[in-house]
Amino acid sequence: MTVPPEADPEGTAVRLRSIPEASVARLALYLRMLGEFSEQGAETVSSDELAAATGVNPAKLRKDLSFIGSYGIRGVGYEVRPLLHQLEQALGLNHRQAVALVGVGNLGHALAGYGGFGGRGFPVVALFDVDPDLVGIHINGILVEHVREIPLISAERGVTIGMIATPGPAAQAVCDLLVSAGVQCILNFAPVVLQVPGDVEVRKVDLAVELQILAFHVARRHLDDATATAVNGHPVNGHRVNGAKGLSES
Amino acid sequence: MTVPPEADPEGTAVRLRSIPEASVARLALYLRMLGEFSEQGAETVSSDELAAATGVNPAKLRKDLSFIGSYGIRGVGYEVRPLLHQLEQALGLNHRQAVALVGVGNLGHALAGYGGFGGRGFPVVALFDVDPDLVGIHINGILVEHVREIPLISAERGVTIGMIATPGPAAQAVCDLLVSAGVQCILNFAPVVLQVPGDVEVRKVDLAVELQILAFHVARRHLDDATATAVNGHPVNGHRVNGAKGLSES
DNA sequence: ACCTGTGAAGATTTTCACAGCA
DNA sequence: TGCTGTGAAAATCTTCACAGGT
Numbered sequence: 404m405t406v407p408p409e410a411d412p413e414g415t416a417v418r419l420r421s422i423p424e425a426s427v428a429r430l431a432l433y434l435r436m437l438g439e440f441s442e443q444g445a446e447t448v449s450s451d452e453l454a455a456a457t458g459v460n461p462a463k464l465r466k467d468l469s470f471i472g473s474y475g476i477r478g479v480g481y482e483v484r485p486l487l488h489q490l491e492q493a494l495g496l497n498h499r500q501a502v503a504l505v506g507v508g509n510l511g512h513a514l515a516g517y518g519g520f521g522g523r524g525f526p527v528v529a530l531f532d533v534d535p536d537l538v539g540i541h542i543n544g545i546l547v548e549h550v551r552e553i554p555l556i557s558a559e560r561g562v563t564i565g566m567i568a569t570p571g572p573a574a575q576a577v578c579d580l581l582v583s584a585g586v587q588c589i590l591n592f593a594p595v596v597l598q599v600p601g602d603v604e605v606r607k608v609d610l611a612v613e614l615q616i617l618a619f620h621v622a623r624r625h626l627d628d629a630t631a632t633a634v635n636g637h638p639v640n641g642h643r644v645n646g647a648k649g650l651s652e653s
Numbered sequence: 654m655t656v657p658p659e660a661d662p663e664g665t666a667v668r669l670r671s672i673p674e675a676s677v678a679r680l681a682l683y684l685r686m687l688g689e690f691s692e693q694g695a696e697t698v699s700s701d702e703l704a705a706a707t708g709v710n711p712a713k714l715r716k717d718l719s720f721i722g723s724y725g726i727r728g729v730g731y732e733v734r735p736l737l738h739q740l741e742q743a744l745g746l747n748h749r750q751a752v753a754l755v756g757v758g759n760l761g762h763a764l765a766g767y768g769g770f771g772g773r774g775f776p777v778v779a780l781f782d783v784d785p786d787l788v789g790i791h792i793n794g795i796l797v798e799h800v801r802e803i804p805l806i807s808a809e810r811g812v813t814i815g816m817i818a819t820p821g822p823a824a825q826a827v828c829d830l831l832v833s834a835g836v837q838c839i840l841n842f843a844p845v846v847l848q849v850p851g852d853v854e855v856r857k858v859d860l861a862v863e864l865q866i867l868a869f870h871v872a873r874r875h876l877d878d879a880t881a882t883a884v885n886g887h888p889v890n891g892h893r894v895n896g897a898k899g900l901s902e903s
Numbered sequence: 904a905c906c907t908g909t910g911a912a913g914a915t916t917t918t919c920a921c922a923g924c925a
Numbered sequence: 926t927g928c929t930g931t932g933a934a935a936a937t938c939t940t941c942a943c944a945g946g947t
Contacts, residue, residue: 423937423938424937424938425937425938425939426938427866427869428862428866430869431861431862431865431866431869432859432862434865435844435861435862449905449906449907450906450907451906456846457846458846460939460940462908462909462939462940462941462942463938463939463940465906465907465908465909466908466909466939466940468907468908469907469908469909474907475906475907475908476906476907476946476947477905477906477907477908477945477946477947478904478905478906478907478946478947479905479906479907479947480905480906480907481907493869494865494868494869494872495868495869495871495872495873496865496868500864500867500868500871502864509763509766509767509768510763510764510767512763513759513760513762513763513764514760514763514860516759517759517760517860518759519844519860519861520860520861520864523861523864523865524868525861525864525868563871564864564867564868564871587870587871587874588867588868588870588871589867590863590864590867594685594769596706596707596708602874604867604870604871604874606863606866606867608858608860608863609682610764610767610769610770610858611681611685611769611770611773611775612678612681612682612685613840613856613858614750614752614770614773614775614814614840615681615684615744615746615773616677616678616681616856617750617814617838617839617840617854617856618744618745618746618750618774618775618814618838619677619680619681619743619744619745620837620838620854621745621750621813621814621837621838621854622744622745623745624837624852624854673915673916674915674916675915675916675917676916699927699928699929700928700929701928710917710918711928712917712918712919712920712930712931713916713917713918715928715929715930715931716916716917716918716930716931718929718930719929719930719931724929725928725929725930726924726925726928726929727923727924727925727927727928727929727930728924728925728926728927728928728929729925729927729928729929730927730928730929731929904947905946905947906945906946906947907944907945907946907947908943908944908945908946909942909943909944909945910941910942910943910944911940911941911942912939912940912941912942913938913939913940913941914937914938914939914940915936915937915938915939916935916936916937916938917934917935917936917937918933918934918935918936919932919933919934919935920931920932920933920934921930921931921932922929922930922931922932923928923929923930923931924927924928924929924930925926925927925928925929
């Protein structure tokens, strides 16, 4: 028997389930920007201010926040501190998420030393590689261990997120090891599509693809300019100059 | 006078303009995967094969390819080699794109040494930083120059893409310098929203946000499991498990 | 007067399903 | 038969515009 489509009407948990995927990505953005507002001593922000700071449309932002049931104050805005906590809770940042990083070559080494993780509630608690020259060294005070230790050590240290920064061909095997250790969330920097069970979430960061998307836009722009010039006699400047627009992002 | 909606019927250039943004991102993916198929000596691929390899729905893939006017062969599939060239052309990879990288701290240093760029037609031709300890050193054979040289050197070396890997507070100033040098495409790793003129394209890669999105999914999953277990008596395992592919073990 | 919360319209993207060709 | 190419339906996401508090 399957789960009925509408179990638990008005339940406390269910509202989370219904946050659109696209909104989740932006909520994370709002959270960081709110942190900065908070550090600067702001008590409240309006949707317009926060929207400008994050490059998002204000109505969209309000709708995003409405998904986590936030309470803004009409005529005023949102109280920074409470909103911040609400976002943290919605994003599951109440309990720390321990990160294991596999592959400490070029990119991996940088990620291991990158301050942006630990400071934000994602401490890197384990490093792995296969290279005998790397296994045994310390990076940022953390010992690099052999990949074969992944299952044991991940379980031991309560790893919930795995980052894969290995060469492409090694990624799937590493992924399988992480999954076998119970890791359900994987951030994949390797240029391959990982095969995982349905209860594992994978996100991919693909730098070469990002550049190619940009390359496409250069090419298109040159074509646009050429045709527009041919018709108009002078180049176009089509888009609005960014009152916080146009940087739609994912 | 504005540009007429349908100048150049059947023209070679215009079709490019109409590729949906979401498709462009996937075309880059197909391109890489095709490269691998090609290396393995495949002559043709079906949309199903390529879709499986890239993790995309086959119908979506066919539609994506139809935007660049590709000619597949019914009953057979696509010829790897010609399709590859068509994709390269559509993505603007016929002429090399020179990349300038600003900020060679932790992350930037790794990016500078990352082989995935130069090998794919995106040679890094200039490095910049403000830190006196870094200015003057060589990374991968490239001299790190002072940020103030950005306008001059970028123009000299024909930079078309800028990558910003500085700390957040420095990013906007660096961005302005790149724009003043005529750079129209920027890949931004700094955790800020850049303000740019309308003719400049920015893409953002935000690692902390990626982790937070994952964290959200862990949290949601735990809630789901809890409720599903409560209803079913055992945890759910929603999706298909995806026929054991490949690169097995170590 | 100002700003949130949201129904409804609009735009975009995904998926289906099948005609048509090799 | 097998697989592409594509209208049309469905799903998702964005934007508008305004009711309703403060």
